[in-house]
Amino acid sequence: MNIFPSKALRSIPASDSVLTWAGAIEVEHAAGWSRGWRLPRGRLRLFPGRLRLFPGRRLQGHARAQAGVRITFGTDATVLRGRCLSADGIGPVDLVVHGTVVDAPVASDGSFHFAELPAGEKITEIWLPHGGDFRLVELAVDESARTWVTPATPPPRLITYGSSITQCRAAASPTRTWPALVARNLGLDLTCLGFDGECHLDPMIARLIRDRPAEVIITCLGVNVYGAGTFTKRSFLPAVLGFVSTVRDGHPRVPILVMSPIFSPSREEQTGQTGMSLAEMRADIAEAVRLLREHGDADVHLIDGLDVFGPAQEHLLPDGLHPNAAGYAHMATSITPLVRAHLHPHHQATGRRQ
Incomplete structure (x- = not known):
């Protein structure tokens, strides 16, 4: 499904294997969306955490915030767009290409976009909002653009x-x-x-x-x-x-x-x-x-x-x-x-x- 039908774009589902969720302990792929977790989702009950001063706010809930989590992949696209499930309380999304940072607000419909990316092959890092419950539906790139998995060898x-x-x-x-x-x-x-x-x-x-x-x-x-x-x-x-x-x-x-x-x-x-x-x-x-x-x-x-x-x-x-x-x-x-x-x-x- 193309989330931007008026554009000649190719959709990349959030669960696509071309996307690497760096900085996440675990990634949840649900029906129609994905999100990173900063605790092991399958063992969340081992991380209870409740403060007397802030009743109801749990460690588990804060583990859904995408602080430090970024989606990386290689591409030769010049346009990159995306949409999350909800924009409530969500801050901007950052894109890093060739060491340069560009930020984009998340619109009320959950969409965000980056245009005029540098031509040619590049590694893209999409830094997700560091507060709120961000669930990515999908990304989209130029219809003819290539995408590939980023190299497996991480830096320190x-x-x-x-x-x-x-x-x-x-x-x-x-x-x-x-x-x-x-x-x-x-x-x-x-x-x-x-x-x-x-x-x-x-x-x-x-x-x-x-x-x-x-x-x-x-x-x-x-x-x-x-x-x-x-x-x-x-x-x-x-x-x-x-x-x-x-x-x-x-x-x-x-x-x-x-x-x-x-x-x-x-x-x-x-x-x-x-x-x-x-x-x-x-x-x-x-x-x-x-x-x-x-x-x-x-x-x-x-x-x-x-x-x-x-x-x-x-x-x-x-x-x-x-x-x-x-x-x-x-x-x-x-x-x-x-x-x-x-x-x-x-x-x-x-x-x-x-």
């Missing part, structure tokens, strides 16, 4: 884990979240496990990261624990040690960068549900990294959240907690050189992916 792989500050809903577009910017700056293949309100050091998330291939891992810990009181003064430090150690079990020599919370003015000295201030939690995360290194893990490294986003950036925190679009761009600028410094030399990529 980056996994990021964190809260809404890692999902980055306020970012300007899908390629402008800080994980996406870091990945594109360094030529890395991103899997983003940022879950709004649901970063609670879940053991099953640690096992998921443990079992997924990666060349560098960033865990951003603390702020959701502060808000929900997931742990106490007694249990938080051991929980960080256990989470990072579980991840380490599957990645013996991979750099694990453990990032403490970024600046949040009202929480720095105010005791939260944990019985700790954000500053105290930041100190515990630093202590966890120190202990792991003391006991032989030379590849775990601390990123102090205040070095990434500190008091000087307070004007980029509209609500005192979440950065705005410029704030997420600043985070990427701060984090990129830290990742580059710790990425093993034989895994260094050449920069923005083409």
Whole structure:
């Protein structure tokens, strides 16, 4: 079926094998649509997650958001269009070709389009909206255009884990979240496990990261624990040690960068549900990294959240907690050189992916 009957286009169903869903843990192909999942869909009940502060919002639900998920394929098309099932709450779609980003809004009927693509063969990356429930119906290209599966060899792989500050809903577009910017700056293949309100050091998330291939891992810990009181003064430090150690079990020599919370003015000295201030939690995360290194893990490294986003950036925190679009761009600028410094030399990529 051609979703744009007035154009001479060829339809590509969302379930077509020519499309690679990069950054998704699993892909669901239903009748008439497909979507990526950032948790294993067949085992969702092992990832329950419910916050007292936000009743009804579950980790499973946030796993439907396409943060970091992109559809890739090769083509010589000059026009690319698509349609999703619903446009409610859906942000723009980004297209990356030859390292250049173009964004397109999703219309009220769920359609989006990109015209005047560069002539000739190219790899296209369609970065899907990083918030909302995006379900792709199909894509369409010039009727005479060729399409092919992208090469199977991925660049070095980056996994990021964190809260809404890692999902980055306020970012300007899908390629402008800080994980996406870091990945594109360094030529890395991103899997983003940022879950709004649901970063609670879940053991099953640690096992998921443990079992997924990666060349560098960033865990951003603390702020959701502060808000929900997931742990106490007694249990938080051991929980960080256990989470990072579980991840380490599957990645013996991979750099694990453990990032403490970024600046949040009202929480720095105010005791939260944990019985700790954000500053105290930041100190515990630093202590966890120190202990792991003391006991032989030379590849775990601390990123102090205040070095990434500190008091000087307070004007980029509209609500005192979440950065705005410029704030997420600043985070990427701060984090990129830290990742580059710790990425093993034989895994260094050449920069923005083409």
